[in-house]
C-alpha cells in the first residue's frame with residue numbers, strides 16, 4: 274500500500290474520475306500504453322498507486338517506432354521500470370520505420386490490440402490528456418470536421434481489432450482516463466515524483482500541424498483571448514460528445530426505419546418519404562450512414578449533400594457517379610443505388 278504522503282491531488286482526481294465515469298472496473302486486466310513521455314509516465318505511476326484500491330492486473334506495452342537513434346534506449350528504460358514495478362512488459366519494434374504520424378498511429382493501435390488479444394487484457398489504457406483533447410478539437414475544426422470530429426477523443430470506445438486477428442469474440446476497450454488532466458499537471462507530477470521522462474522530439478519532425486497548434490496557436494489564444502483556452506475547448510468537446518452520441522442513436526433508429534428490408538434490395542433502397550419528415554441534421558447523418566454501406570471510400574461532405582438533395586428532388590432525379598461508379602436515383606418514394 275502507498276503511504277498517505279504519496280497520495281497527491283492528482284491521485285485523488287484520477288480516482289474520482291474512474292469512479293464517477295466507471296471507466297475501468299475493479300479487478301480487470303489493463304494493458305497500459307507507455308511511450309515514455311510525461312503523460313503516459315504519469316498514467317502508469319498513478320494507476321500503479323491506485324492499484325491496491327481497484328485490484329487491477331497491470332501491464333505495460335511499448336511500441337518502438339525506431340524514429341530516433343535513442344528509441345531502443347527509451348524502450349530499455351521502460352522495460353527496467355516495468356521490472357522494478359514487477360509488471361509484465363510487452364515491447365514491439367517496427368520492422369519498417371513508419372513514414373508519417375498516421376502510419377505510426379495505425380501500427381501502434383494494431384500492435385496494442387494484438388498484445389491485448391493474445392494476452393487476454395480487457396482494456397488498453399492511454400495517457401491522452403485534456404490538452405490533447407483541446408488540440409485535437411482545434412486541429413479538426415481547421416480541417417472542416419463536423420461535430421463528430423469536434424467531440425475530439427472519447428473517454429472510452431471499443432478498440433478496432435486488427436483485420437489479421439481472427440479471435441474477435443474478445444471485446445477490448447480503449448480507455449483514456451486522463452482527459453480531465455492538463456499537460457501542465459502531468460509535467461509537474463513527473464517532476465514531483467522524480468519520474469524520468471523521454472522527450473518526444475519526433476513531434477517536431479512528423480506532426481507539424483499538431484505541434485504548431487500546441488506550441489503556437491494555443492499559447493496565442495491563451496495570451497490574447499482566454500487564459501483557460503484548453504479548459505474551454507475540452508469542455509466543448511465534452512458537450513459535443515454527448516450530443517453526437519444522442520444524434521447517432523437517433524440516426525440509427527431512423528436509418529433502420531427508412532432502409533428497405535425487401536430481401537432483393539439488400540439495403541440498396543432507402544425511403545425518402547420517411548426521411549422527409551426528419552430535420553436536416555438527421556437527414557445528413559442517415560445519408561452518410563447509407564453511403565458508408567455502399568461506397569468503397571468514406572463519404573465526403575459533397576457526396577452527402579448530393580444525396581441529401583434527392584430527398585426532396587423531383588422523381589427520376591439522380592446524382593453524378595460516386596467513387597466506385599455507383600449513382601443514386603429517385604424512384605417515387607425510394608432512393609435507389611445503381
Ligand SMILES: Nc1ncnc2c1ncn2[C@@H]1O[C@H](COP(=O)(O)OP(=O)(O)OP(=O)(O)O)[C@@H](O)[C@H]1O
Nearest residue numbers: 306307308312313334335336337378398399400401
Ligand atoms: N510509442 C508508444 N508506445 C506505447 N504507447 C504509446 C506510444 N506513443 C503513444 N502512446 C500512447 O498514446 C498516448 C497518446 O500519445 P500521442 O499523443 O503521442 O499520440 P497521438 O498519435 O497524438 O494520439 P492518437 O493515437 O489518439 O492520435 C500516450 O499517452 C500513450 O499512452
